[in-house]
Amino acid sequence: MNLPETGFLRLAQILPQREVTEAEAQRNREAAAALRAEALAKGVKPKNDNRPCRARSATPGLIPGSPTWWWRGVREGRFPQPVKLGPRVTAWRVEDIRALIDSIA
Structure with a gap:
């Protein structure tokens, strides 16, 4: 470079x-949404989930x-x-x- x-x-x-496939990114988005919903249901601030949510090449x-x-x-x-x-x-x-x-x- x-x-x-x-x-x-x-x-x-x-x-x-590293490479992130579209399927992996979709699973990460769904997991993050579930964590946000769980935190909001408990009345706490959702934690930042650092898993990649967009597909990318290596x-x-x-x-x-x-x-x-x-x-x-x-x-x-x-x-x-x-x-x-x-x-x-x-x-x-x-x-x-x-x-x-x-x-x-």
């Missing part, structure tokens, strides 16, 4: 993404690893700190990711 000179990358652009990513591994590295200072672009949007500066890749290589 050619990185732009400047800008931001989301975690899905940094780490590899992508290799720039750095091999899992999101848990990545966030642990961010917390421990091994990886760059993210930038909040909005209340639900977290990204990393391209320059920081390029420097990380160079230091690994």
Whole structure:
């Protein structure tokens, strides 16, 4: 992947993404709806279910690893700190990711 000179990358652009079939995405949507309904029936706030709800093809990513591994590295200072672009949007500066890749290589 050619990185732009400047800008931001989301975690899905940094780490590899596995393929999600339409059938799996549909099962995830149904499970999430059931969890939301159950939580609302109990009068509690529904938990965020992070299972993918859209089909997608696999992508290799720039750095091999899992999101848990990545966030642990961010917390421990091994990886760059993210930038909040909005209340639900977290990204990393391209320059920081390029420097990380160079230091690994």
